[in-house]
Amino acid sequence: xxxxxxxxxxxxxxxxxxxxxxxxxxxxxxxxxxxxxxxxxxxxxxxxxxxxxxxxxxxxxxxxxxxxxxxxxxxxxxxxxxxxxxxxxxxxxxxxxxxxxxxxxxxxxxxxxxxxxxxxxxxxxxxxxxxxx
Amino acid sequence: xxxxxxxxxxxxxxxxxxxxxxxxxxxxxxxxxxxxxxxxxxxxxxxxxxxxxxxxxxxxxxxxxxxxxxxxxxxxxxxxxxxxxxxxxxxxxxxxxxxxxxxxxxxxxxxxxxxxxxxxxxxxxxxxxxxxxxxxxxxxxxxxxxxxxxxxxxxxxxxxxxxxxxxxxxxxxxxxxxxxxxxxxxxxxxxxxxxxxxxxxxxxxxxxxxxxxxxxxxxxxxxxxxxxxxxxxxxxxxxxxxxxxxxxxxxxxxxxxxxxxxxxxxxxxxxxxxxxxxxxxxxxxxxxxxxxxxxxxxxxxxxxxxxxxxxxxxxxxxxxxxxxxxxxxxxxxxxxxxxxxxxxxxxxxxxxxxxxxxxxxxxxxxxxxxxxxxxxxxxxxx
Numbered sequence: 001x002x003x004x005x006x007x008x009x010x011x012x013x014x015x016x017x018x019x020x021x022x023x024x025x026x027x028x029x030x031x032x033x034x035x036x037x038x039x040x041x042x043x044x045x046x047x048x049x050x051x052x053x054x055x056x057x058x059x060x061x062x063x064x065x066x067x068x069x070x071x072x073x074x075x076x077x078x079x080x081x082x083x084x085x086x087x088x089x090x091x092x093x094x095x096x097x098x099x100x101x102x103x104x105x106x107x108x109x110x111x112x113x114x115x116x117x118x119x120x121x122x123x124x125x126x127x128x129x130x131x132x133x
Numbered sequence: 134x135x136x137x138x139x140x141x142x143x144x145x146x147x148x149x150x151x152x153x154x155x156x157x158x159x160x161x162x163x164x165x166x167x168x169x170x171x172x173x174x175x176x177x178x179x180x181x182x183x184x185x186x187x188x189x190x191x192x193x194x195x196x197x198x199x200x201x202x203x204x205x206x207x208x209x210x211x212x213x214x215x216x217x218x219x220x221x222x223x224x225x226x227x228x229x230x231x232x233x234x235x236x237x238x239x240x241x242x243x244x245x246x247x248x249x250x251x252x253x254x255x256x257x258x259x260x261x262x263x264x265x266x267x268x269x270x271x272x273x274x275x276x277x278x279x280x281x282x283x284x285x286x287x288x289x290x291x292x293x294x295x296x297x298x299x300x301x302x303x304x305x306x307x308x309x310x311x312x313x314x315x316x317x318x319x320x321x322x323x324x325x326x327x328x329x330x331x332x333x334x335x336x337x338x339x340x341x342x343x344x345x346x347x348x349x350x351x352x353x354x355x356x357x358x359x360x361x362x363x364x365x366x367x368x369x370x371x372x373x374x375x376x377x378x379x380x381x382x383x384x385x386x387x388x389x390x391x392x393x394x395x396x397x398x399x400x401x402x403x404x405x406x407x408x409x410x411x412x413x414x415x416x417x418x419x420x421x422x423x424x425x426x427x428x429x430x431x432x433x434x435x436x437x438x439x440x441x442x443x444x445x446x447x448x449x450x451x452x453x454x455x456x457x458x459x460x461x462x463x464x465x466x467x468x469x470x471x472x473x474x475x476x477x478x479x480x481x482x483x484x485x486x487x488x489x490x491x492x493x494x495x496x497x498x499x500x501x502x503x504x505x506x507x508x509x510x511x512x513x514x515x
Contacts, residue, residue, distance in 0.1 A: 004256065005267055005269065006255050006256060006257055006258040006266040006267055007256065007257050007258065007267070008257075008258050008263035008264075008266075008267055009257050009258065009259045009263060010263075011259070011260070011263075014263055014264075039264075040261055040264045065283070065384070066279040066280070066282050066283040066286070066384055067279065067282060068270070068275055068278035068279050068282055068330045068331055068332075068333075069328070069330065069331040070269065070270070070271060070275060070278075070330050071327065071328040071329060071330065071331070072271065072274075072327075072328075072329045072330070073269055073271055074271060076269075077269035077271075080269065082328075083269065085268050085269060085270045085275060085279075086279075087279060087378070087379050087384075095379050095380070096264065096379060097264060097265045097268050097270065097377075097378075097379045098268060099268050099269070110282065110283065110286040111286075121267065125267065127267055127268070
């Protein structure tokens with residue numbers, strides 16, 4: 001039996017985000033009080049501690065802040081190596097972990113512009129990946 | 134140097150190290166605790182405070198105290214990853230200073246190598262981990278690879294410079310009979326070892342071993358009745374900056390900036406006063422980032438600082454003199470071994486690897502994915 005990737009478990013913080021992903025939208029939060037963007041989603045603003053947060057759709061673009069090419073992977077990921085995991089800084093300024101997907105893996109560089117794509121990473125599990133512009 | 138002497142390390146010991154099939158985390162800690170108390174010339178019933186960290190029980194303090202037959206009146210199970218034991222020592226200093234106990238036992242034990250426990254990803258990703266785990270970043274090496282890649286991008290740091298650290302550390306291990314890896318390696322060996330997560334090669338990564346250790350801390354009042362000369366805790370600082378690597382504010386700057394400043398200020402010593410340095414080396418990049426953050430060199434200059442085997446035996450900056458996590462042992466959370474080696478260096482017990490006339494040592498732990506930093510400065514009487 002094939003192993004499955006660790007499945008995100010939607011909860012009171014994350015449910016809206018994953019519902020967005022299922023509809024092809026990248027949703028992040030913005031603080032009503034200090035106007036800063038927030039990711040990952042949470043109950044209060046980590047900047048000003050306001051609990052008045054709104055969901056907004058991100059532009060879906062950003063740049064690669066850092067990345068690694070994973071050669072030794074375990075469990076469900078073992079057969080996928082080598083693959084690129086990155087931290088992407090969105091246009092809104094927040095960072096998220098992701099995969100860089102697409103055919104131009106050798107062109108992956110820090111600072112490279114990327115945009116979101118929604119990929120079915122496992123049976124019934126869609127994740128926001130990014131690809132080079 | 135700080136005039137007041139509040140608490141000192143009076144006993145240290147390792148358990149069996151390396152591969153210990155059949156042993157448990159409790160056995161390894163009991164073995165180390167017994168040896169460390171003997172080293173101190175103290176008895177089990179002298180211990181009135183217990184410090185441990187691990188994931189082998191829902192309450193490691195409760196299980197271990199019962200197992201050892203100790204009923205401590207003070208306990209601290211702070212778990213901030215591999216730096217927990219530098220934090221424990223700082224907390225023990227504070228507790229002793231507050232008059233809450235006299236003798237603290239700090240232990241660690243793990244059978245992770247025999248268990249093969251590091252290789253199993255969980256089936257589900259909950260809480261904030263759901264935003265990292267599904268992407269397959271191998272923990273913890275992938276996070277350190279992200280930091281190394283960023284440091285290379287920002288400062289031009291090279292794989293050769295990282296390899297210098299692994300090579301120098303191996304030279305120390307060759308002089309430690311307890312070290313697991315004792316054959317010499319070259320920079321070329323590091324660079325030609327297989328990729329784990331770019332830009333980190335196999336030989337940029339720490340060992341995966343079993344093992345345990347124990348440290349006995351006593352109040353100044355009790356130091357007179359211990360067997361060996363005390364190694365005083367002069368300074369302590371700690372800093373927690375993030376949990377997941379995505380949320381590290383700057384991948385090239387660790388919390389050692391703050392923990393180091395606090396420890397130096399408390400100890401009242403300067404960088405040039407430090408004779409020997411034990412720095413958490415989960416990966417070569419961990420050391421490089423820590424050297425910069427502690428202020429031994431400027432941001433971005435860690436690669437140049439570590440070049441020309443500066444940290445090797447005979448070099449200007451003796452570092453990781455037991456062979457480190459890279460070559461001696463690394464049972465998951467390595468921090469306690471930094472304290473053990475620093476103490477032995479200050480006691481002059483290190484034989485062929487002894488740093489001549491070492492009076493002041495710095496031990497720095499890093500936990501999680503560069504998430505926590507804890508710095509300790511130790512000194513002996515002149």
